[in-house]
Amino acid sequence: xxxxxxxxxxxxxxxxxxxxxxxxxxxxxxxxxxxxxxxxxxxxxxxxxxxxxxxxxxxxxxxxxxxxxxxxxxxxxxxxxxxxxxxxxxxxxxxxxxxxxxxxxxxxxxxxxxxxxxxxxxxxxxxxxxxxxxxxxxxxxxxxxxxxxxxxxxxxxxxxxxxxxxxxxxxxxxxxxxxxxxxxxxxxxxxxxxxxxxxxxxxxxxxxxxxxxxxxxxxxxxxxxxxxxxxxxxxxxxxxxxxxxxxxxxxxxxxxxxxxxxxxxxxxxxxxxxxxxx
Amino acid sequence: xxxxxxxxxxxxxxxxxxxxxxxxxxxxxxxxxxxxxxxxxxxxxxxxxxxxxxxxxxxxxxxxxxxxxxxxxxxxxxxxxxxxxxxxxxxxxxxxxxxxxxxxxxxxxxxxxxxxxxxxxxxxxxxxxxxxxxxxxxxxxxxxxxxxxxxxxxxxxxxxxxxxxxxxxxxxxxxxxxxxxxxxxxxxxxxxxxxxxxxxxxxxxxxxxxxxxxxxxxxxxxxxxxxxxxxxxxxxxxxxxxxxxxxxxxxxxxxxxxxxxxxxxxxxxxxxxxxxxxxxxxxxxxxxxxxxxxxxxxxxxxxxxxxxxxxx
Numbered sequence: 001x002x003x004x005x006x007x008x009x010x011x012x013x014x015x016x017x018x019x020x021x022x023x024x025x026x027x028x029x030x031x032x033x034x035x036x037x038x039x040x041x042x043x044x045x046x047x048x049x050x051x052x053x054x055x056x057x058x059x060x061x062x063x064x065x066x067x068x069x070x071x072x073x074x075x076x077x078x079x080x081x082x083x084x085x086x087x088x089x090x091x092x093x094x095x096x097x098x099x100x101x102x103x104x105x106x107x108x109x110x111x112x113x114x115x116x117x118x119x120x121x122x123x124x125x126x127x128x129x130x131x132x133x134x135x136x137x138x139x140x141x142x143x144x145x146x147x148x149x150x151x152x153x154x155x156x157x158x159x160x161x162x163x164x165x166x167x168x169x170x171x172x173x174x175x176x177x178x179x180x181x182x183x184x185x186x187x188x189x190x191x192x193x194x195x196x197x198x199x200x201x202x203x204x205x206x207x208x209x210x211x212x213x214x215x216x217x218x219x220x221x222x223x224x225x226x227x228x229x230x231x232x233x234x235x236x237x238x239x240x241x242x243x244x245x246x247x248x249x250x251x252x253x254x255x256x257x258x259x260x261x262x263x264x265x266x267x268x269x270x271x272x273x274x275x276x277x278x
Numbered sequence: 279x280x281x282x283x284x285x286x287x288x289x290x291x292x293x294x295x296x297x298x299x300x301x302x303x304x305x306x307x308x309x310x311x312x313x314x315x316x317x318x319x320x321x322x323x324x325x326x327x328x329x330x331x332x333x334x335x336x337x338x339x340x341x342x343x344x345x346x347x348x349x350x351x352x353x354x355x356x357x358x359x360x361x362x363x364x365x366x367x368x369x370x371x372x373x374x375x376x377x378x379x380x381x382x383x384x385x386x387x388x389x390x391x392x393x394x395x396x397x398x399x400x401x402x403x404x405x406x407x408x409x410x411x412x413x414x415x416x417x418x419x420x421x422x423x424x425x426x427x428x429x430x431x432x433x434x435x436x437x438x439x440x441x442x443x444x445x446x447x448x449x450x451x452x453x454x455x456x457x458x459x460x461x462x463x464x465x466x467x468x469x470x471x472x473x474x475x476x477x478x479x480x481x482x483x484x485x486x487x488x489x490x491x492x493x494x495x496x497x498x499x500x501x502x503x504x505x506x507x508x509x510x511x512x513x514x515x516x517x518x519x520x521x522x523x524x525x526x527x528x529x530x531x532x533x534x535x536x537x538x539x540x541x542x543x544x545x546x547x548x549x550x551x552x553x554x555x556x557x558x559x560x561x562x563x564x565x566x567x568x569x570x571x572x573x574x575x576x577x578x579x580x581x582x583x584x585x586x587x588x589x590x
Contacts (some may be wrong), residue, residue, distance in 0.1 A: 259589060
């Protein structure tokens, strides 16, 4: 259980770069050798606001990619949307700023042992960790197709270099301002029928993950999703970030998205019971 | 280095250091053991356990507030049997001192829990949590009712016998805390845990409804620290002989010393661990240095120091 975080360390890390990308910020943070133990799906918990901040809780961010051979030593990349006070503070950090991080945390995406065909589905900046995942799947010999969606063009995160690891990339926006008009989940049913997809990997809003589950239910497609629920600690002690999940015997328990997740088997999450008393 | 006796006692239980986890803020120690050695602190106070496994309240269960947070967990847990089978052996293997926190829905359930724990070895004390704010019926918050508080503690005392210290965890959400404290001490509590979270609420301005799934939640963190210091001071003034496990927003060695000076014999660290998994260790180290700097040679000397008579 807690062995999930056996590689986690709390360190002071230096921001190597901070660039604006559309509505997001791309932060590159030096984490030294810890970069070698980060896997796609893992996240980082960052102290925000400085020493005398009234924000007492860490903020969790998915690691989008790691590099263990950059000129700065090991680094991780985060794609951050400056939504709330904490993420705005982080996005305001300049190059050279030192921040308190705990990394790597949580479960990682499972990588198939065989070079199967996989589909990656991302919503908004949820696409960020999928590019790092695509590199790993690509190296495994998998055929990797990717669907990205958002409400509007500026909320699509799709870096040029990320496209190298995918065999195809289709973009959907609800207002039609980029790619096809519609929802990212629209083509999934046809893709499952037409292609021999073994695994769908997804990251994005809970409504999107739930919609994918409705499509894969009753099929042989495995759905690995990275869930999100507001968390206080990120390390499994506060019990706030729970989701109803069934075990193999069908018993439903509240599992922590931080330590029993964030990557979960979509078929086990009880989507209709999220936010309800069991 | 100056000799400092850093050990403390709660009832007849001895601990090599005065810093503990807070119940509900460390699960059963496994997760924090990734970050420090559990045997290096005073002890682990485990998450309040009930008779049966419990799923707890719906999400959202958390809201950050200025210098604090609301939680609305609702005592999610594995139930006493699974806890005794899995969590106690782990803590013993870690050579951690163990304070088991129990919570019941009825007076009888507390006694039954005490009976289950009576024969378990390796436990230093039992915390009787009669003040969890996250229950469906506010009438179930025993610690808001002097008579119900007494009955719970009396039942546990009779069941457990005279050996194992009982620590009664009380709520600050009462008008006359010292009278409730006196009641539970008369009923057999050896020590008091002060304070549990303070009942609070946040309204979500998008939905224009209470933000938490359980509507109300318990406020913790530095925001409530002055309330905790006041509660400890009041109760220690009334019953200086009764040891207090102090808690409520402690994030530094200074905060811990403040509570010790108010009358606490030990300090539990809760919400600070959420923001910083090694907070417990740094608070313990800071407290040790601070005591030495201030010329104390033991914790005992500092307990209740703020109550000393005026110098003339």
